Amino acid sequence: MSEELTFPAESAALLEPRLPPKSDAEEALRSRPFVTLTFATSLDSSLSLSPGVRTRLSGPGSKAMTHYLRTRHSAILVGVSTVLADDPALNCRIAGTASQPRPIVIDANLRWTPRRSDKVFEVCRNSVGLAPFILTGVDESSLPRESIELLHEHGGKYIRIPATRSESTSRLRFDWNDILAALQAEGLSSVMVEGGGQIINSLLDPAYQDLIDSVIVTIAPTWLGQGGVVVSPDRVTDTTGVPLPVARLSHVSWHPFGEDVVLCGTLRE
Ligand SMILES: NC(=O)C1=CN([C@@H]2O[C@H](COP(=O)(O)OP(=O)(O)OC[C@H]3O[C@@H](n4cnc5c(N)ncnc54)[C@H](O)[C@@H]3O)[C@@H](O)[C@H]2O)C=CC1
Numbered sequence: 001m002s003e004e005l006t007f008p009a010e011s012a013a014l015l016e017p018r019l020p021p022k023s024d025a026e027e028a029l030r031s032r033p034f035v036t037l038t039f040a041t042s043l044d045s046s047l048s049l050s051p052g053v054r055t056r057l058s059g060p061g062s063k064a065m066t067h068y069l070r071t072r073h074s075a076i077l078v079g080v081s082t083v084l085a086d087d088p089a090l091n092c093r094i095a096g097t098a099s100q101p102r103p104i105v106i107d108a109n110l111r112w113t114p115r116r117s118d119k120v121f122e123v124c125r126n127s128v129g130l131a132p133f134i135l136t137g138v139d140e141s142s143l144p145r146e147s148i149e150l151l152h153e154h155g156g157k158y159i160r161i162p163a164t165r166s167e168s169t170s171r172l173r174f175d176w177n178d179i180l181a182a183l184q185a186e187g188l189s190s191v192m193v194e195g196g197g198q199i200i201n202s203l204l205d206p207a208y209q210d211l212i213d214s215v216i217v218t219i220a221p222t223w224l225g226q227g228g229v230v231v232s233p234d235r236v237t238d239t240t241g242v243p244l245p246v247a248r249l250s251h252v253s254w255h256p257f258g259e260d261v262v263l264c265g266t267l268r269e
């Protein structure tokens, strides 16, 4: 937990065109937060060896890059299964970091019971991270009192947003426009969406791709094998049922970081 990372200024300069604006004036013009989709993947498109298994993919250089991204966004968003699997700190551990991102946990159906010993609260008590905002679709009256108190004590909270119930799974789901509207209402002007697989696949749905401003992917030179948590959005077809590519990056650049390569691009023309 006490590890401190360094990220060279030359590398930061390479990433600058891919990042949210630094100027308050530019930020004020936006009607929704700047969205960066960023994750680390294996050569077979896996985020982890299996759901629930924390898996190291990034080497030291690309890991420092991810932590630099954390300090350049006002929020870092993950799905509840990532929190349950990884017990992540979701802070920036670059030496001398001035600002920490607000962790946002997508927990529509309230699967996570926050505990004082969770790393995200530990870093908060040590003043090296912020407490999470948990986005849920559950009624306020059903929220557990102890969890509300634990969150409040650390500066976090539950935020209820509109949700629809999936007919196939009967689980609550959010529209990404509502997620981003909730962040905007909290004054969070940028968010890096880190994972896991279901969150990324849901954001890559063609209905939401326009919401993504930047894509930054670390590719590690390893195959994790079948059974991993895979980034592979639902298939798209033409009117005759012929499959089409779901998305393609443009304005692409590749940057080696140690043994990894970092791919930057955008889903816009
Ligand atoms: N290599 C990397 O960069 C990263 C790896 N991971 C790994 O990913 C794995 C977890 O991924 P997953 O199992 O796919 O879980 P996940 O973290 O994507 O969370 C899944 C949950 O999110 C909910 N969800 C997804 N889209 C939603 C929407 N639009 N509205 C409401 N709820 C929504 C699902 O219903 C489900 O409950 C872990 O093993 C973790 O280690 C996670 C983040 C980054």
Ligand SMILES: Nc1nc(O)c(N)c(N[C@@H]2O[C@H](COP(=O)(O)O)[C@@H](O)[C@H]2O)n1
Pocket: 039, 040, 054, 055, 056, 057, 058, 062, 063, 066, 078, 082, 083, 086, 087, 088, 089, 090, 091, 194, 195, 218
């Ligand atoms: N960039 C990156 N590389 C990897 O190899 C990873 N496993 C992840 N995982 C993401 O980072 C979270 C852990 O964060 P902390 O180090 O605990 O702050 C994990 O939950 C994933 O979201 N990312």
